[in-house]
Amino acid sequence: MTTVRIPAGWPATEAEARAVQDELRERVVLDEPGPPPGSGHVTGVDVAYDDERDVVAAAAVVLDAATLDVVAESTAIGRISFPYVPGLLAFREIPTVLAALDALPCPPGLVVCDGYGLAHPRRFGLACHLGVLTGLPTIGVAKNPFTFTYDDPAPTRGSSAPLLAGDEEVGRALRTRDAVKPVFVSVGHRVTLPNACAHTLALTPEYRLPETTRRADALCRRVLKEVSGTRA
């Protein structure tokens, strides 16, 4: 497990963070299909916090896309680098997530984020941000529609409906289990929306959330508990 420092020049104010988003947004690539589902590696990343002790734990878990078996794992511990501000989540998570990705012993392949990509007030959510910084193909799969609207998809797994910001489709509400609340898929970097949905379905044979984020979530919570328990 690696320890992270907050990068020099990391935004300290909301205005600075928005300026960074405006700059990096130009580098998002939307015209690549992305890797095909079911082959190669798929990596889930997630983060857990202990605001009391100013600790953040990140995990990256690499799965074999065909079998969903765990191929590799890594974790990183850092200090909280930004307060939670809706629309600026990436500045809170990215330094530690980058460290966890760097610590992996193999290429991550497609990275699945717990949150949004283009489905973002400024069209530059966590998945876009992470994609631009790493050059990796990324998608976002979120549990909530945030500020966006959607019509309920048909009740069968695989059904979907546009996730809308007014008239603009920023992602899809995708049903991953029959009659269960959909997840909210959006493109991050170098992946197409239909392909992002296909990956999400390939990662949800049993549960609503992708196996990648379930594994990463469990791992980062575990390490957070370990470090918090170690230092009273």
Added chain:
DNA sequence: GCGACAG
């Protein structure tokens, strides 16, 4: 101006 708002 006020409220809502990924994790």
Added chain:
DNA sequence: ATCTTGTCGC
């Protein structure tokens, strides 16, 4: 995100 018991179900 995080705080939290029991409970229903495979």
